[in-house]
Amino acid sequence: MLQEILGIGLIFVLTVLLALPLGRYIAKVYLGQPTWLDFMSPLENFIYKVCRINPKKEMTWQENLAALLTINFVWFFWMMFILMNQGWLPLNPDGNPSMSADLAFNTAVSFLVNCNLQHYSGETGVTYFSQLAGLMFMQFVTAGTGMAAAAMVFKAMKEHQTSQLGNFYSYFLKSCTRILLPVALVSAVILVFNGTPMNWEGKANIVTVQGDSVQVSRGPAAAMIAIKQAGTNGGGYFGVNSAHPLENPNYLTNIVENILIILIPIAFVFALGFYLNRKKLAWMIFGVMTLGFFLLLSVSVYFEMQGNPAITKMNINQSLGSMEGKEIRFGAAASAFWGITTTTTSNGSVNAMHDSMTPLSGAMQLIDMMINALYGGVGVGFLNFYIFIIIAVFISGLMVGRTPEFLGKKIEAKEMKIATIIALLHTFLILSFTALSSYVFTQDPSVGWLNNPGFHGFSEMLYEYTSSSANNGSGFEGLGDNTPFWNITCGIVLIMSRYLPIIGPIAIAGILANKKYIPESAGTLKTDTATFGFMVFAVIFIIAALSFFPALALGPLAEFFSLR
Amino acid sequence: MKTHIVPALLMTATLFVLLVVIYPLIVWGFAQFAPEKGQGETVSVNGKVVGFAKVGQKFTEDKYFWSRPSAVEYNAASSGGSNKGPSNSDYLAQVQARIDTFLVHNPTIPKSAIPAELVTASGSGLDPDLSPQGAEVQVARIAKIRNLPEDKVNELVKTHTQGPLLGLFGPSKVNILALNLALDNL
Structure with a gap:
C-alpha cells in the first residue's frame, strides 16, 4: 500500500528532476547554442545537403506551415502504401495480411497525427516492416513535427518584432536527431536489458507445463516501445500496449516508461522559460498544469485503490484495489498514475485497461483529454496551453480595464477569434460525433459496437471521440471499433483536431510577432504571477470542464452513482 | 507547396x-x-521449452497454483483484457461464478480471504504473477493434494516472493510459472 504510493511519488519526482536539465538542453538546441551532442552536426549537415535545404533560411509563419503540411502529406501516402501492401512486403514471418482500405486510412491518419489510436492489434494486424517503417517512423517524425511547431511559437514569443519564424526543417530535424533519438536510444537499451524482445523471429510455438499449445509473439519491440513512450505517441507494439509482460516486463521498466510519457512535455515548459529567459513564466505554467494534474490524479488513485464497489459487496478481499484489467507487477496505484499521465499528455499508451477502471477514474481520464493542455503532447501540448493563455489575457484585460497584452504584444480581435475557434473546436468535435454515434446506435442497436450496456456503453463512445480529438490514442477498448463507421469518423476527427490546433497557435504567434513591441510598464498586466495562473486555471476549467459536464453526467458520473 | x-x-x-x-x-x-x-528468457524442463519466464500461462489444475483469469486464455499469439466495465451485470455474475468455483476447490478458505485478483482478469491476459496473498490462499489445497506439509509449501511461496523495488517501491509479487516448477521439483 505505502510502497505503491511511494512508487508513484518516485516517478513524479524523478521526472521533474530530469525535465529541468532536459528543458535547458532543449532551449539550447532551438537557440542554436553549443551542446554536447554537437558531434551530430556533420550528419545533420549531410542530410540538409542531400535534401537541398538551407537550414539558415528564415521563413514566415505561412511558409513554415506550408513546409510542415507538405511533408505530412507525403507521409500519409507512405503510410497508406505500407499498410495496404504489408502482406507481401518483407519482414512478415507470421504471414499477417494487408489492411483493408478503411482500417489502413484510420491507422495511417492516426499515426500521422501523433495519436496512435489503434483499431488493429499489433500481433496479428501488422508486420514487423509496418511496425518499424510505418508506425515507428511516424512516432519519430510526428513528434518532431509537433516540437518544431512549438519551437516556431517560442521564436515568435522571443522576438521584439519580426515576420520570420525560423526554419521548419531545421527545427524538425534537430528535434529528431538531438532530442528524440538520444532519449529513445537510451530507453530502448534499458528495456532490452530488462527482457523486452528485440529480434526478427516469428511467433514461438510452445507446449506449456499443463500441456496447452500456445504461441508467443515477439519481434523488434524494444526500439518501437522507447519512442512510442518518449514522443507522446502511445501506439503499442503488442495489442495490450504496456500491460503486456514483454512490452513492460517489471516495475523498473514501468517507472522508465512512465517517466518517458511526461518527460518531454514537462521539459518543454521549462525549455520555454530558458528560451525566453522568463523562468517565472515557466513556473507559472508548470504550476497551473501540475495543480490540474494532481487534482485528477488524486481522485483516480483513490478510487482505484478502493476497488470496485460492486465487488466489495461480494465480500471478498479487495485490499489491492480494483484488479480487473490490471497487472499484479504494477498494482492499482501505478496503473491509475499511468492512466492520468497518459491522458494528461497526448500519449495514450496504457498499462491497464481503462475500460475496466472505476467510473470516476474514467471520468478523470476523460476530463484530462477534454482539457488536453495539462503538460499535453510533445510540443503541441504547449500550443494548446498557449491558446488558453491568450484567452485568459484577453478576459483579465477586460476585467481590470487594461489593454490585453502578452509579452509586449497587444491581443486584438483577430487573434481572439482564432483562439476561440481552436478552443471550441475540440468541444464541438467530441460532442457532435458522440451524439452522432449514439444516434446511430439507438436506431440500430444490432451494430454490436458496445461491450458493456448502459451508462458505461455511452462512456465507451464518448471516450473514443475524446481520445481521437485529443490525439491521445488510448481507448475504452471494449468498443468494437474496427468498422467502417468508426474508422472513418475517427479519421476525420483526428485530422481536424491535429492540424487546426497547430495552424491556429502558429498563426496567432506569427501575427503577434509582426506587431509593434510595447515595453512593459506599470500598466502592463503581469502574466507570470500566481494571480494570472489562477485566471488561466479558471479559463481552462470553464471552457474545457464545464462544457463537457452534461456528457460526463450521462456516462461516468451516472455509472458512479448507480454503483453506490 | x-x-x-x-x-x-x-x-x-x-x-x-x-x-x-x-x-x-x-x-x-x-x-x-x-x-x-x-x-526473451525461456524456461525449460528436461531440455524442452515450456514457456517464457515473463509471460504468464494457464494453470487450472488443483495441484498447481492457479494463475489469474485471462480474456485470451493465456495464448500469447495475441493479448487482451476483458474490457468489462465495473457495473456490467454479466461481468459481475461471472466474477461471482469464479468465487463459487474457488470455494468449491478450496473449502477451507473463508470467502473474505479470496483476493480479488484471483477472480478478475488481468490487463494483458498474460499476467505472469500473483500477489503473495493470491498464492497463500491456495497453499492448503496444494499441500493436501500433494501430501506435503503446509509449512513447506508456504516456505516455497516465501522464497519465490519478490519484494518491492529496492524494498521501497511498488507491490510484491510471485511468478507463478517459477513457483509451480519449483513445486514439481519438491
Whole structure:
C-alpha cells in the first residue's frame, strides 16, 4: 500500500528532476547554442545537403506551415502504401495480411497525427516492416513535427518584432536527431536489458507445463516501445500496449516508461522559460498544469485503490484495489498514475485497461483529454496551453480595464477569434460525433459496437471521440471499433483536431510577432504571477470542464452513482 | 507547396535510413550484450521449452497454483483484457461464478480471504504473477493434494516472493510459472 504510493511519488519526482536539465538542453538546441551532442552536426549537415535545404533560411509563419503540411502529406501516402501492401512486403514471418482500405486510412491518419489510436492489434494486424517503417517512423517524425511547431511559437514569443519564424526543417530535424533519438536510444537499451524482445523471429510455438499449445509473439519491440513512450505517441507494439509482460516486463521498466510519457512535455515548459529567459513564466505554467494534474490524479488513485464497489459487496478481499484489467507487477496505484499521465499528455499508451477502471477514474481520464493542455503532447501540448493563455489575457484585460497584452504584444480581435475557434473546436468535435454515434446506435442497436450496456456503453463512445480529438490514442477498448463507421469518423476527427490546433497557435504567434513591441510598464498586466495562473486555471476549467459536464453526467458520473 | 515537395520527399528518405534502418540496428546490437540477447528468457524442463519466464500461462489444475483469469486464455499469439466495465451485470455474475468455483476447490478458505485478483482478469491476459496473498490462499489445497506439509509449501511461496523495488517501491509479487516448477521439483 505505502510502497505503491511511494512508487508513484518516485516517478513524479524523478521526472521533474530530469525535465529541468532536459528543458535547458532543449532551449539550447532551438537557440542554436553549443551542446554536447554537437558531434551530430556533420550528419545533420549531410542530410540538409542531400535534401537541398538551407537550414539558415528564415521563413514566415505561412511558409513554415506550408513546409510542415507538405511533408505530412507525403507521409500519409507512405503510410497508406505500407499498410495496404504489408502482406507481401518483407519482414512478415507470421504471414499477417494487408489492411483493408478503411482500417489502413484510420491507422495511417492516426499515426500521422501523433495519436496512435489503434483499431488493429499489433500481433496479428501488422508486420514487423509496418511496425518499424510505418508506425515507428511516424512516432519519430510526428513528434518532431509537433516540437518544431512549438519551437516556431517560442521564436515568435522571443522576438521584439519580426515576420520570420525560423526554419521548419531545421527545427524538425534537430528535434529528431538531438532530442528524440538520444532519449529513445537510451530507453530502448534499458528495456532490452530488462527482457523486452528485440529480434526478427516469428511467433514461438510452445507446449506449456499443463500441456496447452500456445504461441508467443515477439519481434523488434524494444526500439518501437522507447519512442512510442518518449514522443507522446502511445501506439503499442503488442495489442495490450504496456500491460503486456514483454512490452513492460517489471516495475523498473514501468517507472522508465512512465517517466518517458511526461518527460518531454514537462521539459518543454521549462525549455520555454530558458528560451525566453522568463523562468517565472515557466513556473507559472508548470504550476497551473501540475495543480490540474494532481487534482485528477488524486481522485483516480483513490478510487482505484478502493476497488470496485460492486465487488466489495461480494465480500471478498479487495485490499489491492480494483484488479480487473490490471497487472499484479504494477498494482492499482501505478496503473491509475499511468492512466492520468497518459491522458494528461497526448500519449495514450496504457498499462491497464481503462475500460475496466472505476467510473470516476474514467471520468478523470476523460476530463484530462477534454482539457488536453495539462503538460499535453510533445510540443503541441504547449500550443494548446498557449491558446488558453491568450484567452485568459484577453478576459483579465477586460476585467481590470487594461489593454490585453502578452509579452509586449497587444491581443486584438483577430487573434481572439482564432483562439476561440481552436478552443471550441475540440468541444464541438467530441460532442457532435458522440451524439452522432449514439444516434446511430439507438436506431440500430444490432451494430454490436458496445461491450458493456448502459451508462458505461455511452462512456465507451464518448471516450473514443475524446481520445481521437485529443490525439491521445488510448481507448475504452471494449468498443468494437474496427468498422467502417468508426474508422472513418475517427479519421476525420483526428485530422481536424491535429492540424487546426497547430495552424491556429502558429498563426496567432506569427501575427503577434509582426506587431509593434510595447515595453512593459506599470500598466502592463503581469502574466507570470500566481494571480494570472489562477485566471488561466479558471479559463481552462470553464471552457474545457464545464462544457463537457452534461456528457460526463450521462456516462461516468451516472455509472458512479448507480454503483453506490 | 511546390517548393516544399522535393525537400519533403528527400527528408523522408534520409530520415528513413537513420530512424528505420540504423536506429533499430543499434538497439539490436546492444541487445546482443543483454542477458537474454533480445530473445526473451525461456524456461525449460528436461531440455524442452515450456514457456517464457515473463509471460504468464494457464494453470487450472488443483495441484498447481492457479494463475489469474485471462480474456485470451493465456495464448500469447495475441493479448487482451476483458474490457468489462465495473457495473456490467454479466461481468459481475461471472466474477461471482469464479468465487463459487474457488470455494468449491478450496473449502477451507473463508470467502473474505479470496483476493480479488484471483477472480478478475488481468490487463494483458498474460499476467505472469500473483500477489503473495493470491498464492497463500491456495497453499492448503496444494499441500493436501500433494501430501506435503503446509509449512513447506508456504516456505516455497516465501522464497519465490519478490519484494518491492529496492524494498521501497511498488507491490510484491510471485511468478507463478517459477513457483509451480519449483513445486514439481519438491
